[in-house]
Amino acid sequence: MKIYNKLIMLGLFAVSPLTYAASGLAFIHGTGNQTDALSDYWTSEFVDSVRQGATSPNNYVVINCDFDQYMWEDVAAGCLAEQLSTFIDNKAITDLTLITHSNGGNLVRWILSNPTWDGRYPKIINAVSNVIAIAPSSGGTPLADAVNQGNVFETSLGWLLGYGSNAVKQQQVSWMSYYNNTWLNGTTNRPTLGKPFEVIVGSDVESAIWDSDSYCAGYQYQVALETTQNWLDDCSDGFLECQSQGAAGTVWFTDKQRTAGKEPLSHQQSRRACFNLDTIIADHI
Amino acid sequence: MKKSIQLASMFALTTLLTACQSEESSSLDATDQQSSLITTVQLLPPSGSDLSVKDLTASALPPINQARDTIRFSQSIDPTLSLTAPKMTQHQRSDQYWRTVSGAQLNAGIKLAISQSESIIRVAPRGDNSSGGLLHSPAIAPEQLRLYKINKNGIDKSASIIHSMSDPQAMATAGIIDDSSALTLSKQASPGQYQLQVVQPLAAQDSYLINVKEKGSPYQLELDAPAALASNNDTLKFSLAISDSDSDSDIALQPTATLKHSDGQYYPLDLVNIDQQWQAKLPEALTLPSSNRGLSEIQLDIETRIDNKPVIRTVKTAFKQYVPSATWGQSAQIHWQQQLPVKAVLDLQIANPGRYELSAVLVGTDANGEARNILRSQSALWLEQDGQVSLAFDADTIIASGLKAPFFLQALELKDQGQMARLSYLNHAAQL
Numbered sequence: 001m002k003i004y005n006k007l008i009m010l011g012l013f014a015v016s017p018l019t020y021a022a023s024g025l026a027f028i029h030g031t032g033n034q035t036d037a038l039s040d041y042w043t044s045e046f047v048d049s050v051r052q053g054a055t056s057p058n059n060y061v062v063i064n065c066d067f068d069q070y071m072w073e074d075v076a077a078g079c080l081a082e083q084l085s086t087f088i089d090n091k092a093i094t095d096l097t098l099i100t101h102s103n104g105g106n107l108v109r110w111i112l113s114n115p116t117w118d119g120r121y122p123k124i125i126n127a128v129s130n131v132i133a134i135a136p137s138s139g140g141t142p143l144a145d146a147v148n149q150g151n152v153f154e155t156s157l158g159w160l161l162g163y164g165s166n167a168v169k170q171q172q173v174s175w176m177s178y179y180n181n182t183w184l185n186g187t188t189n190r191p192t193l194g195k196p197f198e199v200i201v202g203s204d205v206e207s208a209i210w211d212s213d214s215y216c217a218g219y220q221y222q223v224a225l226e227t228t229q230n231w232l233d234d235c236s237d238g239f240l241e242c243q244s245q246g247a248a249g250t251v252w253f254t255d256k257q258r259t260a261g262k263e264p265l266s267h268q269q270s271r272r273a274c275f276n277l278d279t280i281i282a283d284h285i
Numbered sequence: 286m287k288k289s290i291q292l293a294s295m296f297a298l299t300t301l302l303t304a305c306q307s308e309e310s311s312s313l314d315a316t317d318q319q320s321s322l323i324t325t326v327q328l329l330p331p332s333g334s335d336l337s338v339k340d341l342t343a344s345a346l347p348p349i350n351q352a353r354d355t356i357r358f359s360q361s362i363d364p365t366l367s368l369t370a371p372k373m374t375q376h377q378r379s380d381q382y383w384r385t386v387s388g389a390q391l392n393a394g395i396k397l398a399i400s401q402s403e404s405i406i407r408v409a410p411r412g413d414n415s416s417g418g419l420l421h422s423p424a425i426a427p428e429q430l431r432l433y434k435i436n437k438n439g440i441d442k443s444a445s446i447i448h449s450m451s452d453p454q455a456m457a458t459a460g461i462i463d464d465s466s467a468l469t470l471s472k473q474a475s476p477g478q479y480q481l482q483v484v485q486p487l488a489a490q491d492s493y494l495i496n497v498k499e500k501g502s503p504y505q506l507e508l509d510a511p512a513a514l515a516s517n518n519d520t521l522k523f524s525l526a527i528s529d530s531d532s533d534s535d536i537a538l539q540p541t542a543t544l545k546h547s548d549g550q551y552y553p554l555d556l557v558n559i560d561q562q563w564q565a566k567l568p569e570a571l572t573l574p575s576s577n578r579g580l581s582e583i584q585l586d587i588e589t590r591i592d593n594k595p596v597i598r599t600v601k602t603a604f605k606q607y608v609p610s611a612t613w614g615q616s617a618q619i620h621w622q623q624q625l626p627v628k629a630v631l632d633l634q635i636a637n638p639g640r641y642e643l644s645a646v647l648v649g650t651d652a653n654g655e656a657r658n659i660l661r662s663q664s665a666l667w668l669e670q671d672g673q674v675s676l677a678f679d680a681d682t683i684i685a686s687g688l689k690a691p692f693f694l695q696a697l698e699l700k701d702q703g704q705m706a707r708l709s710y711l712n713h714a715a716q717l
Contacts (some may be wrong), residue, residue, distance in 0.1 A: 221458050
């Protein structure tokens with residue numbers, strides 16, 4: 001009888017879907033048409049460090065899509081859905097953590113907010129357990145307005161010259177306000193996303209030439225982001241205002257609250273292993 | 286695999302499948318026999334900030350979402366979450382302005398109004414196709430820019446008022462990728478008129494966009510305008526005001542307006558001021574954009590003087606232009622099982638084939654008589670002609686909520702996924 005019971009248990013274990021249940025991690029880039037986001041957007045140093053905190057460090061995927069397009073387009077959200085869906089199927093993922101940067105947060109919010117748009121979305125929504133949104137452009141940025149401004153002399157030439165991709169147009173402040181109010185959930189007075197959307201906010205840019213911290217992720221970017229801060233609130237990461245980053249979901253922390261040396265995270269630094277950001281996330285997932 | 290393990294696996298699998306099947310069939314039998322019921326409820330009329338469709342109109346543009354499959358989705362939601370009607374207007378404010386100038390003008394020197402020290406001036410080359418071909422004006426290095434204060438005696442070249450400069454490469458690394466150069470004024474730069482000049486010889490027909498950003502300025506141009514506009518509205522109403530923390534007097538504004546579609550086309554608009562609200566008349570040929578992608582924008586420019594200082598501002602906002610392509614009927618059929626509402630079926634009248642989404646929140650009542658949310662149900666499908674759409678309410682979720690009758694249908698919303706437009710919204714739709 002004892003052997004029989006063991007065989008029954010073994011049989012149950014063999015056919016149980018729990019056998020294949022697994023957690024997974026996906027890194028979702030921001031605006032841009034990526035073909036090697038691991039090297040060109042995140043760096044292996046960051047990705048490898050973060051995934052060490054996951055239950056199954058080898059169950060991870062780095063997304064490569066054309067996020068120069070409107071978030072809802074098939075080459076953007078559709079591409080993201082396809083890569084996430086394939087990852088979920090191949091690894092039997094039931095517990096998926098998404099790590100996004102910048103406009104990647106909007107792509108994820110689009111999928112979470114619009115389950116009936118695409119037949120692939122419901123499976124992804126059901127598999128997602130948590131989103132960690134690093135510096136998401138939830139409220140848009142005045143810099144997108146600055147780039148997209150013009151008048152009658154330009155007509156459609158601005159787009160031909162590549163001044164502003166549709167993704168940049170979409171991240172203008174009034175455009176994001178419309179999308180947040182109509183097609184995206186998670187902002188104030190809107191339906192919730194149904195999944196935790198934890199936000200890391202970058203609040204400042206430091207570019208002192210004598211300060212080694214200013215060189216993490218490239219000194220030249222820090223200098224430039226200090227210039228663009230002139231178009232933004234005093235609390236900003238050089239590309240996004242703190243208010244925009246915290247417009248959707250729940251603010252997990254603002255950089256200086258947790259980073260090594262209480263250093264701020266510029267928009268360039270918040271996708272790199274700067275000031276222990278990678279280990280902070282690894283310890284959290 | 287050993288034969289004994291294979292047998293055990295098959296036995297276990299068979300047992301599990303048998304258990305699932307018998308549970309489902311007995312549940313259905315009991316439901317069918319005991320308490321299936323269909324009732325009809327009247328939907329409440331729109332009120333307050335609800336949105337409703339008047340005069341169905343067919344959309345002539347190709348739909349964005351052409352998926353033919355029916356997709357249903359529901360999930361439980363926070364019982365205490367306040368169901369707030371979506372905002373129908375947008376509020377924008379601006380402390381900056383833009384001007385387009387030619388190469389000849391920049392070489393001769395252009396006047397700029399500055400109302401704030403430490404303002405930043407950005408010079409961005411633009412394109413021109415007036416000759417039939419596409420010409421991209423060259424970038425201007427910041428070292429080629431000269432900025433002088435204009436005072437009573439003329440142009441004052443005695444003092445440097447530039448604090449810092451950024452070249453196009455630096456701007457690009459920060460996300461401004463249009464070959465811009467920028468210079469920041471010093472703290473000593475006082476409000477007034479300035480002259481901006483480019484030393485490097487430019488072609489007369491070159492085109493440049495000048496952006497003056499006055500961060501921290503008390504003079505903010507504020508705009509309130511609709512977030513969406515149906516095609517049967519040929520007038521866009523908006524309010525415009527300039528904030529002024531230093532003055533109590535009303536500032537008369539004489540704005541100029543342009544409509545910009547998402548394809549980049551601009552059109553000047555005629556404005557009238559009626560009872561302190563502005564109206565922009567949309568010419569018939571321009572009432573709708575050429576594509577469902579993207580949004581339209583209205584841009585307002587003003588020039589005025591406040592406390593004897595010249596102030597120039599540009600403000601804009603985006604809005605969705607759409608045709609009212611579908612509406613729901615006046616009633617809904619509610620399907621009940623064991624005294625729980627498990628489905629709502631609504632009739633849809635449509636003006637053209639397309640993909641439409643219906644969503645609503647099912648609300649129940651707690652032991653104290655308070656209304657609490659249970660779940661949000663969404664359903665989208667392709668309709669060739671008038672038809673029905675059903676919202677499913679999972680009985681197990683309702684039971685798990687612990688909430689009882691009376692049940693309510695709230696936040697009922699109809700969207701056209703082809704146009705990416707919200708067509709109707711009822712905050713309180715019906716008591717079931």
